[in-house]
Amino acid sequence: MEMPKPNPKILARKAEFLAQLANILPPDAIISDPFETRAYECDALTAYKCPPLAAVLPSSTAEVADVLRLCHRMGVPVVPRGAGTSLAGGALPTADSVILGVARMNEVLETDYDNRFVRVQTGRTNLSVTRAVEEHGFFYAPDPSSQLACAIAGNIAMNSGGAHCLKYGVTTNNLMGVTMVLMDGTVAELGGAHLDAGGLDLLGVVCGSEGQLGVVTEATLRILHKPEGARPVLIGFDSNEVAGHCVSDIIKAGVLPVAIEFMDRPCIRATEAFAGAGYPDCEALLIVEVEGSEDEIDVQLGKISEIARTHNPVELRQSNSADESARIWLGRKSAFGAMGQINDYMCLDGTIPVSQLPYVLRRIGEMSAEFGLGVGNVFHAGDGNMHPLILFDANKPGDLEKCEAFGAEILKLCVEVGGCLTGEHGVGVEKRDLMSHQYAPEDLDIQMAIKDVFDPKWLLNPAKVFPLAASEPRRIAAE
Amino acid sequence: MSGAANFRKDAVLRPESETDLAEAIASANSPLRIEGGGTRPVGRCAGKLLTTSGIAGITLYEPGALTMVAKAGTPLAEIAAALDAENQQLAFEPMDHRPLLGTDGTPTIGGVFAANVSGPRRIQCGAARDFLLGVRFVDGQGRILSNGGRVMKNVTGYDLVKLMAGNRGTLGVLSEVSFKVLPQPEATATVMLEGLDLRDAVKAMSAALGSPFDVAGAAHVQNKTVLRVEGFVASVTYRAQALSEKLGKFGAAKTLTNAEENTSLWQSVRDVTALGTYPAVWRLSLKPGDTESLFLKLRRLHDGFLGKTILDWGGGLVWLAADREMLMDMSMQAGPNDHCEPDMGVRVGHMNLQELAQDLGGHATLIKAPEEVWPHVNAFQPEPPPLAALSDGIRQKFDPRGVLNRGLMGGM
Numbered sequence: 014m015e016m017p018k019p020n021p022k023i024l025a026r027k028a029e030f031l032a033q034l035a036n037i038l039p040p041d042a043i044i045s046d047p048f049e050t051r052a053y054e055c056d057a058l059t060a061y062k063c064p065p066l067a068a069v070l071p072s073s074t075a076e077v078a079d080v081l082r083l084c085h086r087m088g089v090p091v092v093p094r095g096a097g098t099s100l101a102g103g104a105l106p107t108a109d110s111v112i113l114g115v116a117r118m119n120e121v122l123e124t125d126y127d128n129r130f131v132r133v134q135t136g137r138t139n140l141s142v143t144r145a146v147e148e149h150g151f152f153y154a155p156d157p158s159s160q161l162a163c164a165i166a167g168n169i170a171m172n173s174g175g176a177h178c179l180k181y182g183v184t185t186n187n188l189m190g191v192t193m194v195l196m197d198g199t200v201a202e203l204g205g206a207h208l209d210a211g212g213l214d215l216l217g218v219v220c221g222s223e224g225q226l227g228v229v230t231e232a233t234l235r236i237l238h239k240p241e242g243a244r245p246v247l248i249g250f251d252s253n254e255v256a257g258h259c260v261s262d263i264i265k266a267g268v269l270p271v272a273i274e275f276m277d278r279p280c281i282r283a284t285e286a287f288a289g290a291g292y293p294d295c296e297a298l299l300i301v302e303v304e305g306s307e308d309e310i311d312v313q314l315g316k317i318s319e320i321a322r323t324h325n326p327v328e329l330r331q332s333n334s335a336d337e338s339a340r341i342w343l344g345r346k347s348a349f350g351a352m353g354q355i356n357d358y359m360c361l362d363g364t365i366p367v368s369q370l371p372y373v374l375r376r377i378g379e380m381s382a383e384f385g386l387g388v389g390n391v392f393h394a395g396d397g398n399m400h401p402l403i404l405f406d407a408n409k410p411g412d413l414e415k416c417e418a419f420g421a422e423i424l425k426l427c428v429e430v431g432g433c434l435t436g437e438h439g440v441g442v443e444k445r446d447l448m449s450h451q452y453a454p455e456d457l458d459i460q461m462a463i464k465d466v467f468d469p470k471w472l473l474n475p476a477k478v479f480p481l482a483a484s485e486p487r488r489i490a491a492e
Numbered sequence: 493m494s495g496a497a498n499f500r501k502d503a504v505l506r507p508e509s510e511t512d513l514a515e516a517i518a519s520a521n522s523p524l525r526i527e528g529g530g531t532r533p534v535g536r537c538a539g540k541l542l543t544t545s546g547i548a549g550i551t552l553y554e555p556g557a558l559t560m561v562a563k564a565g566t567p568l569a570e571i572a573a574a575l576d577a578e579n580q581q582l583a584f585e586p587m588d589h590r591p592l593l594g595t596d597g598t599p600t601i602g603g604v605f606a607a608n609v610s611g612p613r614r615i616q617c618g619a620a621r622d623f624l625l626g627v628r629f630v631d632g633q634g635r636i637l638s639n640g641g642r643v644m645k646n647v648t649g650y651d652l653v654k655l656m657a658g659n660r661g662t663l664g665v666l667s668e669v670s671f672k673v674l675p676q677p678e679a680t681a682t683v684m685l686e687g688l689d690l691r692d693a694v695k696a697m698s699a700a701l702g703s704p705f706d707v708a709g710a711a712h713v714q715n716k717t718v719l720r721v722e723g724f725v726a727s728v729t730y731r732a733q734a735l736s737e738k739l740g741k742f743g744a745a746k747t748l749t750n751a752e753e754n755t756s757l758w759q760s761v762r763d764v765t766a767l768g769t770y771p772a773v774w775r776l777s778l779k780p781g782d783t784e785s786l787f788l789k790l791r792r793l794h795d796g797f798l799g800k801t802i803l804d805w806g807g808g809l810v811w812l813a814a815d816r817e818m819l820m821d822m823s824m825q826a827g828p829n830d831h832c833e834p835d836m837g838v839r840v841g842h843m844n845l846q847e848l849a850q851d852l853g854g855h856a857t858l859i860k861a862p863e864e865v866w867p868h869v870n871a872f873q874p875e876p877p878p879l880a881a882l883s884d885g886i887r888q889k890f891d892p893r894g895v896l897n898r899g900l901m902g903g904m
């Protein structure tokens with residue numbers, strides 16, 4: 014992965030920079046020991062690593078502003094960091110950058126059940142937001158699988174999704190406001206406890222901007238009352254194509270499930286061997302979950318089963334109890350772990366129009382044979398967000414490169430059929446150079462123009478999102 | 493310049509393709525005023541009229557994928573008819589501004605998204621901006637640009653789709669939009685409470701929205717507090733009953749199940765039809781709980797506001813209207829030297845309401861006013877300095893020559 018050359022002038026001024034930091038932060042908030050900074054050398058995309066110049070862990074918005082003002086003055090790049098679970102290398106440092114971690118800012122600032130929002134510091138983990146409101150029966154809807162670890166900060170930066178987003182939307186649909194510090198130290202309040210922007214929807218642009226426009230320190234999040242209950246149905250088919258049609262028919266029928274998950278045969282076999290959930294040995298499997306009171310659930314599952322039967326399923330198993338629900342979900346939830354048992358894997362995240370599902374799955378199968386690497390598919394079928402897991406052997410020379418090439422081909426295919434490179438993980442460094450397959454030069458240019466406005470010196474989260482060649486003129490001009 | 497001669501009819505620019513649109517904007521040497529159907533003239537700006545009505549037609553509709561792609565000038569009616577044939581709908585329920593503003597013309601899908609127009613269901617399923625998946629547009633330099641796509645989940649690059657939703661033609665002219673649609677519900681019921689004051693109405697709506705019963709509309713219109721549930725028949729019956737019980741402490745609730753009655757009730761909420769006769773109308777977005785202190789302060793401005801207030805979005809959306817008499821009263825507050833006229837009353841009211849909204853952390857927009865007022869006011873809430881600087885910066889990048897709806901949303 015090509016990264017910009019570290020700026021020797023900054024490296025040379027490290028001691029001076031640290032001395033200045035010591036004036037604005039307590040000693041335990043500054044990490045500069047080369048051994049300790051290794052903890053920040055990568056995120057969950059561990060293939061790429063680089064220890065930063067230093068890492069800082071401020072405890073307040075004011076401290077964040079002080080740090081950014083200093084970095085702005087000295088021209089030091091800043092990489093914001095939440096919990097470091099990005100799968101796209103979004104929090105990968107450069108050697109001349111400082112990691113700004115918000116992990117110590119994890120307070121709940123306000124809970125308001127009448128007005129249905131919670132205001133938190135962004136270092137708080139996703140799941141602990143729900144934990145803070147669940148005793149009143151409420152929850153925060155976006156639920157990435159990493160929710161135990163990942164922070165709201167990273168969720169906002171990546172506009173993360175989750176299993177339930179078919180019904181409840183992704184982060185941007187549940188984010189009402191933020192406190193954000195711009196690179197020059199200016200503190201800006203965007204949105205709040207009211208709905209929609211009075212002027213331009215700047216909040217909408219900040220969400221999903223991968224830490225390149227500002228450091229988000231506080232967030233106002235929409236919370237909802239939990240449904241009375243939820244139960245799934247498991248449906249097996251002897252072809253991907255038929256499963257795809259079934260998904261489409263369920264959606265058309267007006268049932269709005271909270272989740273429609275899809276697994277293909279390689280994935281089903283792997284999870285059966287690993288978790289023994291009792292899945293049928295078939296070509297494709299759907300797990301469809303609905304919510305409501307017991308009766309409402311029965312009615313909806315009845316409708317779904319009725320639709321499924323018109324597609325001659327090889328298996329149709331409706332859950333009638335919490336126990337049966339857990340059994341149905343067991344295999345799906347252990348799918349990643351199961352694939353990991355077989356080999357190392359790379360998880361892709363492209364989205365496709367639902368109608369293209371059968372074609373894309375067939376092409377992935379063909380490419381799998383061409384590249385000689387196995388692949389399993391487990392994904393959110395309702396919204397077309399694919400997660401092909403490509404198996405490779407990290408210890409075998411050349412396998413990683415082959416896997417990356419295969420991955421790139423799959424993502425290009427997603428774009429070709431009318432989809433996109435990433436549905437929820439973000440571009441980061443991982444898909445940066447594929448951006449020109451999705452966007453024309455002027456489309457990238459107008460996106461970079463936004464960064465020019467928020468961060469004219471191009472210091473925030475360097476070398477992410479845009480191909481280096483595309484951003485080079487701007488980075489040079491900013492210096 | 494291929495089609496220039498064709499679309500230049502009198503003083504109106506009416507491009508018939510995206511390429512023509514790009515040429516028209518690139519060659520504009522004075523400001524343009526962008527119009528879809530001309531039905532939502534909120535705020536005013538000067539310039540030669542450019543209408544998108546020539547760039548029309550549904551490009552793609554996949555009911556099974558819940559997505560549609562249409563050219564920006566496509567009449568809303570055409571979209572609604574196509575969706576209706578598949579039992580689907582624009583779930584964010586865009587308001588029809590014609591009854592309120594007394595405008596005619598054909599609302600366009602581009603205008604809906606350019607103004608981020610959302611109705612009562614916004615609190616349950618999101619705003620227009622949440623349904624917009626992708627855009628093609630022409631910026632102030634005449635560049636044809638695109639962002640987003642036609643899939644539900646997309647985090648590839650910056651989300652300029654959200655920025656274009658609600659830009660009101662000040663950053664670019666939309667040429668094509670792709671958006672998510674949803675099934676029409678099988679049944680609808682409305683639980684109705686009568687005679688609550690504004691304060692209790694907000695409390696009742698909060699209780700309903702904080703329940704597990706998936707309320708898809710919570711409004712207070714003319715003494716009636718109405719709560720909508722939608723879905724399959726059995727489920728709707730069950731939830732309407734459960735909701736009535738939950739709201740027991742606010743009085744005995746009636747349940748409306750007749751389909752036509754429900755449709756017309758929620759249409760009148762959506763279009764604030766009851767305010768159509770008033771010369772001045774404002775729209776405030778606030779934290780629902782702040783409506784109480786708004787009403788207290790409003791009383792000082794003019795207590796006439798209270799009787800006409802319509803609340804939507806559980807109290808988070810406040811519609812205020814003033815009649816001629818109120819405007820005359822308010823104009824007095826401008827001081828003895830000023831003309832005592834309705835226009836001055838609107839200006840006084842507008843200044844006060846925007847101040848109130850700002851104090852409460854929300855925003856107020858002047859939606860309807862006598863024509864003479866517009867040159868003197870900014871219809872949209874001024875942004876605080878750091879945001880105003882960012883918005884101006886963005887406008888500079890998208891429209892450096894200031895040719896698109898210049899000054900409509902303040903700034904530059």
Ligand SMILES: Cc1cc2nc3c(=O)[nH]c(=O)nc-3n(C[C@H](O)[C@@H](O)[C@H](O)COP(=O)(O)OP(=O)(O)OC[C@H]3O[C@@H](n4cnc5c(N)ncnc54)[C@H](O)[C@@H]3O)c2cc1C
Pocket residue numbers: 525526527528529530531532533534535536537538539544564565595596599600602603604606607659660661662664665666667897
């Ligand atoms: C009686 C009457 C008098 C008027 N007088 C004036 C006047 O004096 N001065 C004046 O400036 N205007 C005036 N207008 C309004 C003018 O026609 C439009 O310019 C106005 O801004 C809204 O357009 P619209 O309602 O058709 O757009 P809608 O289609 O309803 O859209 C609403 C908003 O979105 C914008 N928009 C629409 N389509 C697009 C698109 N494809 N891409 C980007 N943005 C889009 C519009 O500019 C507008 O801001 C008047 C309208 C009427 C009915």
Ligand SMILES: Cc1cc2nc3c(=O)[nH]c(=O)nc-3n(C[C@H](O)[C@H](O)[C@H](O)COP(=O)(O)OP(=O)(O)OC[C@H]3O[C@@H](n4cnc5c(N)ncnc54)[C@H](O)[C@@H]3O)c2cc1C
Pocket residue numbers: 056057092093094095096097098099100102103104115135156157158159162163164165166167168169170171172173174175176223224225227228229230437438439474
């Ligand atoms: C096992 C596993 C499962 C996952 N499942 C899902 C899933 O289901 N859905 C999904 O969407 N993602 C998933 N992810 C990806 C990842 O968890 C999300 O992208 C998450 O939102 C990252 O949060 P984080 O706090 O760890 O951010 P980090 O990894 O620390 O950072 C991510 C990005 O956010 C920026 N950032 C961090 N803090 C700030 C801040 N304060 N201000 C501005 N920018 C900031 C960083 O610069 C970086 O670009 C998964 C990851 C793993 C490892």
